[in-house]
Amino acid sequence: MISAAARDALQGWLAGQKALKGASDNTLDAYARDVAGFLAFMTEHHGQTQGLGALARITTADMRAWMAFTRGQDIGPRSLARKLSAVKSFYRWLSEREGFEPTAVLSIRAPKFQRKLPRPLSPEAASEVIETLEMQSLTPWIAARDQAVVTLLYGCGLRISEALGLTGAVLPIGDTLRIIGKGNKERLVPVIAPARAAVARYAQICPYDMTRTGPLFFGARGGALGPRAVQKVVERTRAQLGLPATATPHAMRHSFATHLLNAGGDLRAIQELLGHASLSTTQAYTGVDTARLMEVYARAHPQGRG
Template sequence: MTLISPAARDALQAWLDGQKALKGAAANTITAYSRDVADFLSFMTTHKGQTQGLGALAQITVSDMRAWMAFTRGDDVGARSLARKLSAVKSFYRWLAEREGFEPTAVLSTRSPKFQRKLPRPLAEDAAREIIDTVEIQTSTGWVAARDMAVITMLYGCGLRISEALGLTGRALPLAEVLRIRGKGGKERIVPVIAPAREAVARYVQLCPHPMEPDQPVFRGVRGGALNPRVIQKAMEQARMQLGLPATATPHAMRHSFATHLLNAGGDLRAIQELLGHASLSTTQAYTAVDLGRLMEVYEKTHPKAG
């Protein structure tokens, strides 16, 4: 951060502290925000030819913003990444303008680049089951096979993120019918645990050669340390190749499938939002690849004025 003035650096840190304390932003999010805004401030120093104090930052123009956008795109940054960086800069500027009392229109009016939003692609119900069955027979080491099957069953059966499944500790054992999960931004939610998931984890625990201490992770690597997510990703890769499934059949796709299959079975969208731990309903809608016909069917059955 040598290109950033002390005042701007202090302001950035104060904003990041607020994002963490008041909005519960996750550590990865804070790191990305810090990097994105610091890169922006450093560019402005180089662009203007002098270190930018708070007074100078308040004078940023539309032309300056265009120069930053062009520079960032020229650095082989895609539209999606640039949109994320711009969002971080706008959030910082909205906070800074309120604190310092200046008009941030030049920054806030900058248009985000358009990009094709990639919708998650869930697996069909039979494909999800086949993935779980195939993962179990891919290794000759019994407890490792049981472990991989248990993790993927948790992703599909409970809608967990892979980090949430691998974050379970011995304190959660034996699994009850519900789990308290701490997700993104430290937000807690209650997740039902279906019987097949409880049974898969219990079988793994019984076979695992490593002791299940309360503060130790449930899912272990071969040497006893915390299981690396890449191990599960590779197990999924092998399984999808054997089954002829597309590259979109990833561990995260099992979570997508959980949401989609629940909705297709008549689940309530807001209840599914709670189960997934999404802050906004629009995020859940993106996860649930439901066609218009299905949505219209639900609408006609439930809306008091329909029909």
């Protein structure tokens, strides 16, 4: 049982994450679960409800006990690192507010894990996925919908949540789309002709009325289309084409970035198109190696062109 004071502190911190950092609802839900789970463990661990005073006295040994308990729940190193990051952020905020020393919590190191690099599809495989998607449904408007969504992922580099978050207000789609991405950051992405055509074809035969505030992409029963439906149709498509399990909707976004870079695109421009805060994230997305990165840098830098 978490104390009322601790629960209020958690809600205050979450409100700050939303207001100051623009955290998405999904991120806030994950933060709430992670920190609430930590507080619940400390309550059990100490055999009493953890008020703010008790939270200020948490030791390094307490933190190690929590990490050992969490690992025992079949939580992998990556997920544990995420949970620890949320707890540290909460403690940093709480210590500033309550005036205590948070070193015992902040000094704990996250477990090391092997970062999995995304695996983009080849240009040929990406085209085959888009062409074959249309064969996965006998209902013409659903087939057109699935093709339109995945064409936007590959043609514009959208996240699946960004594509499914589009409303009828974008119709008719022009040469660019204004996208609100992670952290409510806005970016403008160009829309290639095949993506415009795919969306227009779907919109023309969709049986549901599209409004400026309603979803652009509908599920079979008329509600907003969810990501799982897109993941399923891509799973069926990759099985049909004999592609690996790494061929996911998100891999289409990776492929967009990699194919642009291989065609001579500028890494900074691709970073803008993807909505990445960090160039290192774009580097990981594109699977670009250091030699390729240095080649791009040398071509762009005034002294590198000498």
